Amino acid sequence: MDKLFCRTQKVREMEFIPVNEPLLNGNEKKYLNECIDTGWISSEGPFVKRLEEGMAAYVGRKYASAVCNGTAALDLAVEALGLQPGDEVVMPAFTIISCVLCLVRRGIKPVLVDADANTWNMDVNQIESKITPKTRAIMVVHIYGLPVDMDAVMQIAENHGLMVIEDAAEAHGLAYRGKKCGSFGDISIMSFYPNKHVTTGEGGMVLTDDAGLAERCDSFKNLCHKQGYRFVHEELGFNYRMSNIQAAVGVAQLEKIEEHLARKREIGHFYQQAFRENTRFQKPLEATEYANNIYWVFGLVMRPEDKKSAREIMAELADQGIGCRPFFYPMHLQPALQKLGLFAGEHYPVAEWLYDKGFYIPSGLALTDEQMEYIAKKVNELGEK
Template identity: 60%
Template sequence: MIPVNTPLLNGNEKKYLLECVETGWISSEGPFVRRFEEDIACFVGRQHGIAVSNGSAALDVAIRALNLEKGSEVIMPTFTIISPAQSLVNEGLVPVLIDSDPLTWNMDVNQIEAKITSKTKAILVVHIYGLPVDLDAILSLAKKYQLKIIEDAAEMHGQTYNGKQCGSFGDISIFSFYPNKHITTGEGGMILTDDDELAERCRTLKNLCFKPGRRFVHDELGWNYRMTNMQAALGVAQLENIQSIVERKREIGDRYNQNLKDLINVELPLKSTDYAENIYWVYGLIAKTEVMAIEIQKKLGDNKIGTRPFFWCMHEQPVFNKLGMFLGETYPQAEKLARTGFYIPSGLGLSNAEIDEVSEQIIKAVSYYG
């Protein structure tokens, strides 16, 4: 079986984990947590890093920390994982959805301004699959309408926008360190900001809002979203190799591009834009039809090649529709991506021989079903 993702742990991971065990520092109080926070903040170019237990937790804390008034509208893409919308809804905020750009698969920035109302208080930017959102347009709108920017850079470790690291934009940003990310801690997340007060609020919220001076007295409710020292040790080791990680991901993408360049009825990911080169967090494919996408994935599965369908749109999520949200809304580009898109093995542990084997099986499957 060639799985969708195989992580690569070939640096100082074992050494740092052994240090945790030998010193007994395995909890969130250990020194690797602060080191990881500082290292990530320095790499991205932020003043503060706040480590948490996962990327969804990072969104929960980041959004709560902004203190947006209940009922405020936050603009975000419909084509994404459910976490951003879930965090907004749980805070009593209203997601306002944007369709996708058919080439980059990110939110179509040209549709944002028409959705801004007097209730709009923020834009939640989510970079999708390998290319960043066109941020200049969003930053300009945020300045014009005095909106907060939340940057979800969960999939963007090492990616840049016009030469500046993703995760460094807006009021607050987040990363995820799930095993399929460029940097992994097994589970884990990071909040980043340049605002001292916002950073301190995030630290309080992720740590049960313990009151200074009276630890077990609480003025408000927060979460236990702490990252362990062992998780952070993995992250420190992974970050040390970020440049080679980015290079390898692009090598994987380029090899697939070359192998699959003659495919008919299947769209390959966009290699670059005028502001970024694809980092290929995952290598996605768009089939001509939904049936074709399903059949190709089935055929690959029969041949022990792992695949995974693209995200399902927020406006078509049953859980939100049951709440009376997004009823009657339609976003054709995002719907097409959700129905006809899937991604293939592209983890860092993938060998060139495996890439070639996957490519061969894809060509056969597309030829058969195309």
């Protein structure tokens, strides 16, 4: 984890406020000591099962499989679903590259839809026009604290006989019409990176209600040892296991999830108030008709005609000791994907605007009220374009 990202440090005589600092003030130390005292440090220790059962129960899934990170979780999900080379998956242009890696490495074609300008999530109205006879699945990604409009997605999937992969990496505790994210579609994934509401340092999870898929995930993450014949392998697996040490932190974090959600919402509401009269920036929606924002991060987006780019604004805020992060760089612009011949000539104007003009300000769980006041003041002092 890079230091700048996680720890408060002195920069040019002032305290630098990192974009995220996790809060580890529950039973983390106690459970970690248990790992050391008992010698259970590998994936076979008891905290792994506890975390899997705890998160599955929390979101309302039957099965969960803890893995070493969210990117690996996506890999497992696609592997378990049995998607084949030449298949197509409809997914958002505005997301992290992990969502595409799990496809292109298997010769599966990602087919992009643009983002919605208000929620920053995939525009569900564009999905149907992207479906072809080769489409096998829709991958939804809940972005920055609000969910994708899942009723619309599930209806399209049903109409066209498609599978749904749900990326709930950033959506711990987020509910869509009262149903928890992480429980939609055929298979869901989460990340437990330190900027998430529940962290394990590095970590992730696959969740499903399908016993067969769960079994495949458990097998694939553990090298596909043949049952009863360890070290005999009939399929090509991965080692994506989560250690008991990581899970120990995760169990302690999960105990605090409601507290974490409440604090993140408090931070979100504070910024909303502080920027109420600031017309330079578009703020996250507080709610939609189907969800209340959990403010995974607090994003700000300038109008397209703003003279400055997000990069310039982030540099100005960094000079004031405030760590920010850019929004996602859209998938169709990624050099690594263009080199594969993907997305030639494609444009997704909302995703491009979000990257050019969007960034997020510190909103981690360890942020103090004093830091929030300072950040809000400095953002407001940026004035009009």
